[in-house]
Amino acid sequence: MAARLLIGVLAVSGLGLALSLVAGTVLLRDYLYGRVAEQVSGLSQAPDVRPGAIAPSRLCEVTDAPAVLPSDFRLTVIEADGSVRCRVPGDQTGPPVPSVDELRDWADDDAAAVVRDDSGSWATSVDAFDQPGRDGGKGYVMVAISLRNADLTVQRVAVGGAAIGVVVLAVLALAGRMVIRIGLRPLTDVREAAREIRHGDLSARVPPGKPGTEVADLSTALNSMLEEIQRGFEKRRESEQRIRQFATDASHELRTPLTSIKGYAQLYAQMAARNTGSDAGTSIAREARKDVEQRRAEVVSRIDSEADRMSGIVEDLLLLARLDQQPELVKERVDLVEIAHDVLTAARAGHPERRLDLKVEGPVEVEGDPGRLQQVVANLVTNAIVHTPSAIVVAAATTDGVAVLEVRDDGPGMPAEVQHRIFDRFYRADVGRSRRSGGSGLGLSIVRALVEAHGGSLECVSSVARGSTFTVTLPRAS
CATH class of the missing domain: 1.10.287 (Helix Hairpins)
Structure with a gap:
């Protein structure tokens, strides 16, 4: 891409320089030709070549050419029939002599004409004069000057301009390469980030560009996309790990x-x-x-x-x-206080030695499936009985428009790494998975799934040697 951009810039710049050089050369040539033509036209009508100074009929008798003409000028006296009478200076060739019709037309036109021969280009001006004693016949005086100097000037300017253009293109190529490289640096960063990601580094990001620019917008969009991709891969890895762990634990349990x-x-x-x-x-x-x-x-x-x-x-x-699969549960008005009371009554019958307390503040009503909500409370209480030797307190109250049920104990508590996975399926803190230290590891997973199916949330707060608190939050019945 950088090479194509550089070639495009050089092509456009070269075309512009070429057009400028051609236009400048043409304008310079026209200017120089015009100046020479003005001099020739003025000289052909100057007094020193007009009757009264040196008669045109006597110009051929002049031997001192500089006295008659400035240097580099050529003068040709032409008879009425188009033949050349003489040239001044006589040892120099002049421009080709045009036909009689062209002489007559040029004499009537004050502007100079340009003629060409093998020796080069000439700026010429023609003036007619009367020839005494020749029955009114007219002769012609043609003044000319070579345009070789003007052509050389134009040629030198063209060559110099072309050389300067080449140097300018070379400098432009170097500067353009640097500018394009700097301008495309964000795309280079994108390429490097893509390479790192391809080699497994999903944390690679594109450096942000200058705020408010297209590069900054592109970098922000790419980084957002890369973050989503990274989160997707991480979720997939976590899901695969959970599936493998689930299969292992389920196989062990069965x-x-x-x-x-x-x-x-x-x-x-x-x-x-x-x-x-x-x-x-x-x-x-x-x-x-x-x-x-x-x-x-x-x-x-x-x-x-x-x-x-x-x-x-x-x-x-x-x-x-x-x-x-998020099924539709049976919804009816349920009092969490009654459910907690029934669960604790059954638990006291099975564990008379344990202290099980109920703390409530009036009825706490929600809309849900009575059987599933009772399963939620029973699983939490059973989990506390199995894993803690301490007293257990079940509290229910209404606060901020939601129903809150807590199951608290002051047992050994759990470290942070256990709290992080306590609701995973088949997870047990006992790596030996002894039946004496717990069940299959599905109880708390079922509790969380049931609570979320009722539109609520389940949280666990625990600290080592200070006990644990499981908090169920459900929408309050309207």
Whole structure:
């Protein structure tokens, strides 16, 4: 692009210089020719070549040419029939003699004429005179001067102008290259940024140009586009990472109950084979069979428990999948205070040793699905019971036109890196994923999805050794 711009500038500049040189040369030549023509015309009518000074008929008798003509001038006396009587000075050639008709026309015209021959161009002026004793016949005096000096001047000016034009084009090429390079520097920056991005550096940006210029607008638009592209790539990487982590965690969570079911099934088969081969007639055999029956019942119970666990994980995944599709929930007027009371009542029955308090300020009504909202509160309370040994407080109130429900504890709290991922699916702070330290890691993900499906938000504020607070904010019922 820079080369094309430079070639275009030089082409236009060269054409302009050439036209200027041609026009100047033509004007100079016309000016010089005009000056010489004026001198010739004036001299042909000067007294020293007119009757009264030196008669035209006696010019051929003059031997002292400088006394009659200035230097470089040529004078030719021509008879009426067009023949040359003499030339002054006599040792010099003059311009070609025109025909009699041309002599007659030139004599009637005061302007000088230009004639050309092998020796060059001549500016000529013709004047007629009477020839005594020749029956009224007229002769002609033609004064001429060579235009070689004028032509040489024009030629030198043309050559000098062409040389100057070449120098000007060379200087213009150097200066234009620098100016174009400076002017295209923003595009060079764009190219360098594109190269960096192509090599994987998505943080590369185009330097901003001077405010208010087209380059600045282009840089701003490109940087905005690059920021969007970078955010898109980062989101895609995060999404891919979440998908990989999700697949890993889901596989782990489902593999555990499947492995347990498979092991218990094999144990059940072994006990059945052992029981078939035993002697049913002895008391020892009856006792062994009774023990096998008890162990078989325990195995069946374990299989049923693991199947329930796996079914629960699958149900949670299906629920999250449905919530991702933003379904229409059942909307009715619901009091969060009643839901919190029912959840805490059930939790006290299952954990009588735990302190579970409810703090409310009158009814807190919202529009939503009662069953899903109860699932939200139950999951938050269960999460607090499982992960903290401390007292748990559930508070509900209305403030600034929204309903707020909080689940607080004064347990060990969570570090910042755990808070950042606490709502991710299958995420658990326990990397060993022991069943004694928590569930499948879907509870808080379901809570957030349900709250967002109701048009609300879920936040967690926690600090190590100071406990955690989960805050649910929902639109207040109108």
